[in-house]
Amino acid sequence: MMKSLAAAKMSSSVYPFTSREEVKRRNARAVKAFDLQRLEIRSLKYSNFDDNGGDVLAVVTFDQESDRGCACDGAPWPDVQIRMSRDKLLSLGSSKIAGMFDDRRQRLYRRRWGSKSLPPGIEYILDFTPPSEGAELADLTAALWLPRMVKLWFLAGHYEPNEVLAIGPDPTGFQTRPLANMAVGAVLALGHDDICKAPNCPLDFSYWEVQTVPGIVGDDSPSSQSAPRHIPDFRKVDDYCRIRHRAAVMRVLHAINGKDLLLNSATRMWTVAQVAIYLEVPNVVVGPVTQWLLAEPNTKFMEICPEKAYQLALALRIPGVLIHTFKIMVNENAIDLATTNPSPRLPPVTWAQRRRDDYGDFPSDAIEYASRAMVERMSANLAMLRADDVFERLPVKIGEWEKMRHLGALIEQFPACDLKSAYNALSEATIAAFHGLVGRTLEFRLPDNYFGDLLRYQRTHYVPESELLDLADLYKKLEATQRSLTPFFWESLRRADVIVAFGSSFYNGKTLSMLATEFKDLLWEARDILKLSGHHMDMDMYTFQNTVMFDHTKFFAQLMSAVKVLCLDILHPKTDELSELSGLRYVLSDHLLLTLDEKEMNYLPLWAGGLDDGSGGVFQDAIPPAEMGPSEPGPGYHTGYTIASETDTETMGYASTTTPSDLGFGGLDIGDTSTVRSMDAEQSASSGLPRNRVIAAPSVSSETFSADYAEYADAMFLVPAHHQAHGQALASYVENYGDHDAASQITESATMTATDMEDGSSEEAQGDEDMEFFFEDDMDLSDDGSSTLDGFEDASDDSATLS
Structure with missing residues (x-):
């Protein structure tokens, strides 16, 4: 007797399958997931016709298929008749469903019904069977075509990440990300396709247990030819399946009647959502789809495949998911756009090797507009740090530098002298020292410590081990503006010790401390000249130093404080209402800068906290x-x-x-x-x-x-x-x-x-x-x-x- 792949791994079992009791001892959730699957299939196939009163007979037929296929219970799918209410159907506001009540359509449906008598109380027939040919079928096939990551997401129920993910970026041991190191539960990810190809599925519970897999990746990596396959044949589902399509229609109709909607796989979630969108009844499924996306650690789906999650959130109007995925794609796209010679089309993979997907075509692409706005903002911040007037443009006023500028204005009134030369030398040296600090920070190399391991284990979720490159090497290839679009530059600048950096700086063979001392001495000697500008001769040295002289040690401390404020404002804004609205935690995106400003977030729709009201005005200049x-x-x-x-x-x-x-x-x-x-x-x-x-x-x-x-x-x-x-x-x-x-x-x-x-x-x-x-x-x-x-x-x- 042929054994399944999963059963073959269970060498301790004397049966060709793993029994319920054996699995339950190890993982009760797997048994629960299996039981829910069987109950859901039974309710679809053999629902009581009179459970829901109504005057509408909704029909979904499978007789157009030569092979109806079998569900997990081992039996083929029967034709289904569901009793529904006309008033409830019309209250959904769907033009497609309303059109089905048209007299011409009703005559067509009744001809298909034939000479059979209608059940008592039925006044209308609605045939929800998908078409077998034509342009409508082509549109439906395109919408229901499974994305690659959707087909692979069952692996999230088997892949167990490294424990470091639960701790997060803080290595102190404080657990800040619960469940991030766990496999996605079987109830969310391990449901089978509606044509079940698993041998002995009604008896073998091992299909619902966590297996050992290298990641949420396919078998198509270069090394997979020699490595053992981790995707069993029964999991290789068709991109489009008529049986799956019809079963999804049945689920949507039952949901309209108020029945629970079980989404236990990405395949089912995607298909049900697309059917509801096509029938113009997204509100029927928005609750279950939102729960599926927001259930931790299943939220990783949005970080690994943000394009498809964004597409769903836009169609179903799910603000939190839209914001969550929007930030990811905006930052990733901005990094690619910030290169000196950007490509007309974005690369197939992001700079961190995440494989991109399509998220739809729009007359005005909010993600592209926001990405370009983010490039402009961060380019301006970097240009400000490299400018000669950087100390005046920082968000926090630097008192000592203001004093220095005031002295410069006084000194500039007098002819060339040693004091003026000393002032110019100190000013130029101070600015050059800061520019040097910014330049060294841009050359910062990612650490190979705990944080480097964290980033690596985050990326092994979606990058095959054979293709995984060191993120430090990838970061090294980025240009300066691109690096300013990552959190690493700003975090490194925030932690930089300005005093040490400036103390080791030399200008014309002199340190900043030496230049500052020379300037102080000359300034004290020139106090007679300064008296003409309102200062008093009777001022003692201590008072003179604190009120007139430039104190470079105070300047260093004030500058460090101002730089930290700038960096923290970029890394962790004080008020991020839209993040609070989403209420979601990122667990795989520590390499991204996800703090977008108001202008960038304004490209979102009104219902997601943005300013896009559908008129297109948000994409135009004032x-x-x-x-x-x-x-x-x-x-x-x-x-x-x-x-x-x-x-x-x-x-x-x-x-x-x-x-x-x-x-x-x-x-x-x-x-x-x-x-x-x-x-x-x-x-x-x-x-x-x-x-x-x-x-x-x-x-x-x-x-x-x-x-x-x-x-x-x-x-x-x-x-x-x-x-x-x-x-x-x-x-x-x-x-x-x-x-x-x-x-x-x-x-x-x-x-x-x-x-x-x-x-x-x-x-x-x-x-x-x-x-x-x-x-x-x-x-x-x-x-x-x-x-x-x-x-x-x-x-x-x-x-x-x-x-």
């Missing part, structure tokens, strides 16, 4: 101040100018009803003369003006309000307000040409129909192209509130553009 102010309430800004001309209603064939808001200036492509999106601009192009200049009617020319009426003239030439650019132009225009008739004459000569353009008559008007409007210096532009032309603007020269 609107610059408009020179003329907003043209209307809201985002409508007119920052350029347009030239006014009257629309010929006879040529247009209708009265223009265009308003300032309707023009949509923000959508115009001013630089492209081949495309004009404004009908008014296209059909009433003025002679002598480029076609990409907007020609806006100053008012509505109609039978009731036209240029021939006195009311129109009064409105045209009322005194405009300061922000009414078009009114200003017209007022100046009247000043130059005298009366309304002249203005009308010039306006008419500048107006041309599309027909005139085709006849070539535009050549005659080229002389008007450079016409400009001039304002009189003494013109009264105060706003009396009477202008009816608010919102139009004047394009007085060819360089004016619209924004």
Whole structure:
């Protein structure tokens, strides 16, 4: 009789399988997981039809398959009929389910049902059987296609990490990360596929026990050819399985009816979640999926495969999971983007050798935007540390350096002297010493002590032993900006002893202490000169040193304090409300800098604590101040100018009803003369003006309000307000040409129909192209509130553009 791989390892057993009693003595949780699996399968296959009242018959059929496959109970899957409530189904808000109640769909379902009589009380039939072909099946197959890590996650139920993970980065022995060193429980990770390929599964309990595996990695590593396989054949599930798909639909339907949803494997979790998302009923599964992801130590799934966890969290709206995974991917991507010559596409593995996965395509990728923002922020911090004015830009004021700068301002007033030379030498040496400290910290090599072991054992979760490289060597390959995006640089800088580092620094053959002493002596000698700046001659040496002189020992202490504040603010911000919201602990990511700032977190959706409301505004730059102010309430800004001309209603064939808001200036492509999106601009192009200049009617020319009426003239030439650019132009225009008739004459000569353009008559008007409007210096532009032309603007020269 053929033995399973797991049973073969149990050499002490005299049976071809491991009995329930034998397993229970070693691991009661394995037996519990097995019992839950059997109960769940029984409830799916043989549920009582009348358990749930309702007027809907939900059907899932398996008869389209030549091989129905067997579950863990050894029996094939039967066709399933579930009684449901129409009101409950419609209350879910799913357009897909609501569409199934359409009369045409109902006739189709009843034809499929045939001549069989419906159970009593049933008024509707809903066939939830997945399609067997077509575009819908292709979409479903793509959504339910199992990611690599999802297929491998059963290994998390067998892999037992090193004990060092439970202690965390603090080697004092204080256990800060409980369960981090434990294998994921069988109830969460060791469930089988819905087509069970395990021999003797109904009898052999060893499948649910912890085995010895090298990590949560596949057999596809280069060394696996000679090494023993750790993935049994029955665990090599199909990427997509129709039986698994149908079983997941059944689980979602039972969950809608209020039944418990058992997610005991990553395969089942992923499939059930995708089915619920496709049916537009994510709220039905969000609770169980969230519990599966947040149950420690199963939280490692989010750190090993953050892309797929992020994808689920975004679709199911799980804030904590979204934040947790967002931080991981942002920092990893930022490190790759910070290189001098970044690749157009991110490498398949991160700098720490974690294998990347896909997390979907988005019009605006929040992770990419946040990654670039993080690069900018950390690059700015590093540039600040390397700048000559670093001591003035640190987050904590350095009193001694402020005193030094004040002395420098006094000394600078006098001609060249030994005191000025000493001041310059001490200042330059102090700045150079700090820059040297930053440079040495950037060259910091990761320690090969306890912390190095911790990082190694964290990465052995997901990197095969044969491919695992020393993280210190990987860190050495990073550029300076990339290193500033890791916690190692800031932790090393925080722990640096400034006094020791500065005490060993030399400048022109002298230590900082020697330069400081020389400066003090010269400063004391120059106290007569300093008296001119408000200091008193009767000041004793002690008082003079404490109030006037630069004390380099105090400076070192103050600088060390300021640097620590900066580093701690980057490593451990005082207030991280979003981390508190997630309530999750990282146990495999000590090599990442996961403290994002407010700007970077703002790319998250509103429901996750960010500012992305779906409008796309969070991904755009802020609107610059408009020179003329907003043209209307809201985002409508007119920052350029347009030239006014009257629309010929006879040529247009209708009265223009265009308003300032309707023009949509923000959508115009001013630089492209081949495309004009404004009908008014296209059909009433003025002679002598480029076609990409907007020609806006100053008012509505109609039978009731036209240029021939006195009311129109009064409105045209009322005194405009300061922000009414078009009114200003017209007022100046009247000043130059005298009366309304002249203005009308010039306006008419500048107006041309599309027909005139085709006849070539535009050549005659080229002389008007450079016409400009001039304002009189003494013109009264105060706003009396009477202008009816608010919102139009004047394009007085060819360089004016619209924004």
